[in-house]
Amino acid sequence: MSHATGGATRADQLTPGARRILAVASELFYRRGIHAVGVDTIAAESGVTKRTLYDRFGSKDGLLVAYLETRDQRWRDLIAERLDAAKGDAARRVLVPFEVLPEWLGDSDRGCSFINAFAELPEPEHPGRQVIVAEKKWLRDLFHHELTAAGATDPDRLAVQLLSLHEGAIVSFAIVGETDAAATVHAAARALLAEAMR
Amino acid sequence: MSHATGGATRADQLTPGARRILAVASELFYRRGIHAVGVDTIAAESGVTKRTLYDRFGSKDGLLVAYLETRDQRWRDLIAERLDAAKGDAARRVLVPFEVLPEWLGDSDRGCSFINAFAELPEPEHPGRQVIVAEKKWLRDLFHHELTAAGATDPDRLAVQLLSLHEGAIVSFAIVGETDAAATVHAAARALLAEAMR
DNA sequence: GGCTAGGTATACAGACCTGTGAAGTCAAGG
DNA sequence: CCTTGACTTCACAGGTCTGTATACCTAGCC
Numbered sequence: 001m002s003h004a005t006g007g008a009t010r011a012d013q014l015t016p017g018a019r020r021i022l023a024v025a026s027e028l029f030y031r032r033g034i035h036a037v038g039v040d041t042i043a044a045e046s047g048v049t050k051r052t053l054y055d056r057f058g059s060k061d062g063l064l065v066a067y068l069e070t071r072d073q074r075w076r077d078l079i080a081e082r083l084d085a086a087k088g089d090a091a092r093r094v095l096v097p098f099e100v101l102p103e104w105l106g107d108s109d110r111g112c113s114f115i116n117a118f119a120e121l122p123e124p125e126h127p128g129r130q131v132i133v134a135e136k137k138w139l140r141d142l143f144h145h146e147l148t149a150a151g152a153t154d155p156d157r158l159a160v161q162l163l164s165l166h167e168g169a170i171v172s173f174a175i176v177g178e179t180d181a182a183a184t185v186h187a188a189a190r191a192l193l194a195e196a197m198r
Numbered sequence: 199m200s201h202a203t204g205g206a207t208r209a210d211q212l213t214p215g216a217r218r219i220l221a222v223a224s225e226l227f228y229r230r231g232i233h234a235v236g237v238d239t240i241a242a243e244s245g246v247t248k249r250t251l252y253d254r255f256g257s258k259d260g261l262l263v264a265y266l267e268t269r270d271q272r273w274r275d276l277i278a279e280r281l282d283a284a285k286g287d288a289a290r291r292v293l294v295p296f297e298v299l300p301e302w303l304g305d306s307d308r309g310c311s312f313i314n315a316f317a318e319l320p321e322p323e324h325p326g327r328q329v330i331v332a333e334k335k336w337l338r339d340l341f342h343h344e345l346t347a348a349g350a351t352d353p354d355r356l357a358v359q360l361l362s363l364h365e366g367a368i369v370s371f372a373i374v375g376e377t378d379a380a381a382t383v384h385a386a387a388r389a390l391l392a393e394a395m396r
Numbered sequence: 397g398g399c400t401a402g403g404t405a406t407a408c409a410g411a412c413c414t415g416t417g418a419a420g421t422c423a424a425g426g
Numbered sequence: 427c428c429t430t431g432a433c434t435t436c437a438c439a440g441g442t443c444t445g446t447a448t449a450c451c452t453a454g455c456c
Contacts, residue, residue: 187359
């Protein structure tokens with residue numbers, strides 16, 4: 001009955017079992033894909049029964065949303081931390097998402113969890129879709145905000161260009177195996193920004 | 199003698215039933231995702247029995263590979279056609295993939311079939327993966343070739359940047375709903391190219 | 397003591413999955 | 427006439443999927 005899929009799943013107020021479930025599900029959803037992983041597997045690998053999984057997360061979709069939300073939060077926290085470190089250096093603040101890309105991607109060959117989840121969730125009304133769309137819009141709006149603060153011309157346009165460069169770098173890295181796609185694209189972003197600051 | 203492409207599934211030498219199966223599978227794989235579509239559904243929607251599907255394509259994976267290969271071929275054909283139309287206009291030739299993006303994407307909100315398929319095929323040895331990787335590498339190498347012909351500086355680097363812009367535009371369009379992501383990113387590509395031509 | 401939260405174990409429902417086997421229909425072409 | 431290719435019908439094997447039900451255990455807390 002209770003579809004408590006609302007964001008009541010703050011990672012820090014989860015029971016020990018739930019924390020393990022979420023950790024395992026995150027790993028498996030990312031590495032193998034959402035449809036390819038069953039709740040039986042998640043429960044077994046978490047050392048927990050399926051009953052517990054359903055008591056804590058309500059449904060597979062509920063668990064999926066929790067996975068996307070915690071990943072989103074981790075991304076935003078990382079960016080916020082580096083924005084703080086960049087302080088008032090306006091140009092550098094704009095490029096923070098490019099700067100963190102290498103460490104965010106690590107050596108994974110599975111690309112962006114949000115883009116991947118998007119591929120598996122075709123229904124626009126799916127609760128997971130909203131987390132995905134919000135994540136990308138947040139990044140675009142972050143670019144826009146920092147560009148405006150930096151006094152760049154046409155921030156609307158440039159925000160979309162930087163978002164595209166950013167997402168494209170992840171794709172190039174994951175699919176084509178361009179090992180330094182992040183640095184290469186970082187340079188392109190810097191060039192576009194420089195042009196908008198003249 | 200036939201070429202060593204292994205793919206005996208050239209679209210023009212398929213039986214009528216097989217053609218229908220491939221058309222239906224392409225639509226369903228793209229719209230709903232690969233794992234989300236069963237062979238029963240594909241057979242039923244094609245007005246064909248499952249037996250026929252397996253006789254023609256061998257397995258679901260075989261059908262999937264045929265889907266990816268025909269899509270890849272259609273993309274390459276479209277680009278080749280527009281490259282011909284651009285003739286010797288070197289700068290324009292470089293940007294052809296951006297020029298065709300609006301019509302290629304249409305009004306679909308499902309993004310790139312290769313990126314989506316990549317998300318559902320985590321195993322590096324999967325035959326479908328190789329089609330996907332080849333498609334993206336082909337585009338990068340096309341950029342590289344045209345950039346070299348145009349006399350641009352550092353074509354290695356710029357090819358990756360253009361590839362990233364291109365893939366990122368598709369993502370921005372599909373997920374964030376940036377309706378003119380293609381045009382916006384086309385402009386960025388033009389700017390980067392102009393800088394490399396000075 | 398008694399209550400509650402957070403589990404455990406096991407079985408089950410009902411649907412869906414890929415893939416195969418055996419036998420039959422029907423039309424075109426040598 | 428007879429073979430071949432394309433396709434049909436339909437049953438079935440052997441799994442896996444999400445989700446639920448029943449019954450029990452255990453530690454902490456009031």
